[in-house]
Amino acid sequence: MLKLLNKYKKRIIIFSFGYIYILMVLLAPSGYYALTPGEISSTKDIYNIDDTVFSNDINTTSVYSWHEISVFQKWIASYQSDIVIGEQQETKSDDSLKSKISNQSSHDNAVITAYELARMDDEKISIEYALKGLIVYSFFDNNELMIGDVITKINNLEITTNNYENYLSALNLYNENAPEKLLNGNYNATILRDDELMTISIPKETTIIFYPKYEILSTNPTYQGYNPENVGGPSGGMIQTLAIYSALRKIDVSEKIAGTGTMVTNNAKAVGEIGGLQQKFITVRRAKVMYFLIPSSQYDLIATEAVKYQNEITVVKVETIFDAISFIRGIKK
Amino acid sequence: MIKKLSYIMSEYKTLRRRLDSNVRNADFFKALLGSLVINAIIFLIPILLIENLFILTNIMTLLKVFIFIIIILFSIMYHYIYSLIIKNYKEEIANVNFKLVILIEGSITAFILSIFALIVMTMV
Numbered sequence: 001m002l003k004l005l006n007k008y009k010k011r012i013i014i015f016s017f018g019y020i021y022i023l024m025v026l027l028a029p030s031g032y033y034a035l036t037p038g039e040i041s042s043t044k045d046i047y048n049i050d051d052t053v054f055s056n057d058i059n060t061t062s063v064y065s066w067h068e069i070s071v072f073q074k075w076i077a078s079y080q081s082d083i084v085i086g087e088q089q090e091t092k093s094d095d096s097l098k099s100k101i102s103n104q105s106s107h108d109n110a111v112i113t114a115y116e117l118a119r120m121d122d123e124k125i126s127i128e129y130a131l132k133g134l135i136v137y138s139f140f141d142n143n144e145l146m147i148g149d150v151i152t153k154i155n156n157l158e159i160t161t162n163n164y165e166n167y168l169s170a171l172n173l174y175n176e177n178a179p180e181k182l183l184n185g186n187y188n189a190t191i192l193r194d195d196e197l198m199t200i201s202i203p204k205e206t207t208i209i210f211y212p213k214y215e216i217l218s219t220n221p222t223y224q225g226y227n228p229e230n231v232g233g234p235s236g237g238m239i240q241t242l243a244i245y246s247a248l249r250k251i252d253v254s255e256k257i258a259g260t261g262t263m264v265t266n267n268a269k270a271v272g273e274i275g276g277l278q279q280k281f282i283t284v285r286r287a288k289v290m291y292f293l294i295p296s297s298q299y300d301l302i303a304t305e306a307v308k309y310q311n312e313i314t315v316v317k318v319e320t321i322f323d324a325i326s327f328i329r330g331i332k333k
Numbered sequence: 334m335i336k337k338l339s340y341i342m343s344e345y346k347t348l349r350r351r352l353d354s355n356v357r358n359a360d361f362f363k364a365l366l367g368s369l370v371i372n373a374i375i376f377l378i379p380i381l382l383i384e385n386l387f388i389l390t391n392i393m394t395l396l397k398v399f400i401f402i403i404i405i406l407f408s409i410m411y412h413y414i415y416s417l418i419i420k421n422y423k424e425e426i427a428n429v430n431f432k433l434v435i436l437i438e439g440s441i442t443a444f445i446l447s448i449f450a451l452i453v454m455t456m457v
Contacts, residue, residue, distance in 0.1 A: 019378070026381040036390045066388055073388045083388065286391075 030074040033088045035275070037282040038063040040258050040289065041229060043243035047111075048224035056251075058243040059258040060236035061283055061292075063276040067092045082282050097147050099232025101137055105211035106234040107226050109263040112214060113321060114244035115223075117269075125248055128217040131162045133192065134183070134210040142206040146193060150213055151183075153190035164212045165266050181264075183208040212265060221248070235274035237263030239293065242324045251332050258284045259293030261318065269321045271295045281305055285313055293318050293327065341433065348434045352416070355423045364418040372411050379403060397454060404446045409439035 005012065040059040047054065068088055069077065077083040090098075115127035133150040152159070154171055161167050164181075168174035173185045186204040190197060202208075211234075216223060239259035246253070260280050262272035273295050274280075281302045284292045294302070296317035306315040318324045356364070380403060383396050412435040420427045 019374075022378055023381070026378070026385055034388060036388055038390070064390060069388065070385055072382075072385050076386070076388060080389070 025072045026070055028071050029068040030071045031088055032069050032074050032077075032085045034066040034069050034073065034077050035084045035086075035279050036064045036066065037082055037279045037286065040284060040287045041231065043240060045227060046229065046240070047226050047244060047247075049219075049244070049247065050222040050224065052221055052247050054243060054247045056243065056246055056253050057256045058239060058246065058253075059256070059284075059287070059289065060231070060239050061258050061260045061280045062231045062233075062235070063279040063283065065095075067095065082279060084276065084279065094147060096232070098137055101135055101148060102211060102234035103232045103236075105135065105213070106237040106262065107240065108214045108216065109212075109265045110237050110240035110244060111216060111219075111223055112265060113263055113269060114241045114248060115219060117241075117245055117321065117325065118248040121249060124220065126218075126220045127223075128219070129162060130215050130217060131159050131164060131167070132213045132215050133159065134164060134181075134208075135213040136191075136208055137181075137211050138209040140207045142202070142208075144200045145191075145202075145206070145208070148193075150192040151189045151208075151210070152192050152197070155187050156190070162214075163265075163267070181210050181212075183210055214265075233274075234262045234272075235260045235280075237261065238271045238295075238318065238321060238324060241321055242293075242328060245321075245325060246328055251328060253328060253332050255290040255331060256288070257291045257293065257328075258287070258289040259316075259318075259324070261293070261295040263321065271318050271320060271324070273298050277301045278305070281315075285309055289313060291316055291327075291331070293324055295319075296323075345433050345437050348429070348431055351426060351429060352419065352431065352434065355426050356419055360419060360422050363422070364415050367418045368411050368414040371414050372407060375410065376403060376407050400450060400454075401447055404450055405439075405443045408442035408446060409435060411442065412439045 038061070040061050043058045043060060044054045044056075066073070069085070074085060077085045112127060112129055115125060118125045119127065133152040136145055136147055136149040136151065138147065139145045154168075154173065157167075157171060159167055165174055168183070171187070173183060173187065175182055175184060184204070184207055185202070187202050188199055189202050190199045238261040239257075241263045242259065245251075260274050260277065262274060264270045264272045277294065277298050278301060281292065291314050293316045296319045299306070299315070299317050302315065306313075316324075316327050318327070383399050383403070386396055387393060416431040416435060420429075
């Protein structure tokens with residue numbers, strides 16, 4: 001064996017350089033992440049609500065998120081129009097925690113909003129819930145906060161309302177024009193971290209992005225919870241609300257529907273913006289979906305493709321959940 | 334057909350016995366490690382290339398097929414290199430053709446690894 005190695009020494013050394021170079025290209029992280037078209041998931045098997053059948057083909061849309069792509073993957077992605085890349089700023093564990101927080105909030109928002117809307121039409125349907133706090137999703141310029149902290153009190157003011165807009169308005173901390181749920185100002189926050197309460201002082205320069213944390217106390221028909229999925233993030237909120245609402249109100253549609261957009265539990269019941277809309281459009285087109293519901297403010301991002309493929313798929317712009325409900329009522333069997 | 338199968342099996346057993354009788358524990362470990370290392374060097378780049386290419390979601394199914402092809406090639410190549418190393422140490426079996434042993438044992442290894450890969454793929 002050694003004789004053989006000695007005989008081909010030069011060739012082996014040259015080959016090793018090439019081999020290691022290729023290995024580095026395939027393994028070395030580029031410091032970028034990528035979003036690629038993903039898959040649609042049926043809402044039929046997600047929620048467990050007594051005496052309620054999810055018969056409609058309503059689907060959430062997800063994209064695949066690739067963390068820390070390699071140099072080779074970045075090179076491939078730069079030649080693909082359906083892949084978007086960006087600089088990786090967070091660790092995988094932070095990203096995964098944020099994804100879990102926003103997904104949990106999205107499910108709660110969907111259940112609460114759907115029950116509240118269904119209650120308007122049918123008095124037998126009811127829901128009792130309480131706003132327990134504001135869960136920290138992200139923050140800037142602060143060393144004391146952690147992702148996942150729950151702000152239970154601000155300036156010692158108890159949360160006595162279910163509406164976070166009203167609570168923050170009472171503290172003069174509500175920013176109506178902010179695109180996301182932002183918290184800015186100088187205040188003392190009582191936070192719950194690992195079952196322990198602590199008070200920290202938040203300086204003016206700190207910006208917090210939060211999600212409202214609700215506790216569902218009672219429901220009729222009884223909501224038994226949801227089955228965990230292999231997806232994260234809040235983008236399924238609107239379509240999940242629509243699925244629960246149509247099941248509670250027994251609105252049957254025969255067409256295959258998919259959608260994306262967050263469900264904001266504010267007074268307007270707005271549908272919030274999401275990321276990766278182009279990739280989601282490709283996903284639903286591949287899945288042969290008939291109607292694709294998106295936040296109207298983001299239509300411009302896929303306007304060209306929507307017109308190009310209008311014979312295959314109809315893009316429905318929605319501003320609030322009421323628009324989505326009107327749409328589904330319009331196409332019911 | 335049955336006759337042919339039993340002939341193949343008896344041929345396989347004879348070859349296996351011949352291989353085992355010539356292999357001491359030290360030779361076995363040398364051949365096993367050597368075969369694994371050479372196989373790792375051969376298959377590392379193709380496997381990493383496939384793993385990297387999963388970013389192209391429209392060819393995912395094709396890539397999964399490639400994984401199974403690589404599993405089959407790896408299994409057969411492992412047994413081939415194993416016998417090659419043994420032959421290198423034992424001159425008395427240097428001219429014996431172990432093709433049948435390589436194919437039968439390679440197929441069994443490929444089958445087991447494929448089931449394992451299938452379970453992993455359905456879970457991810």
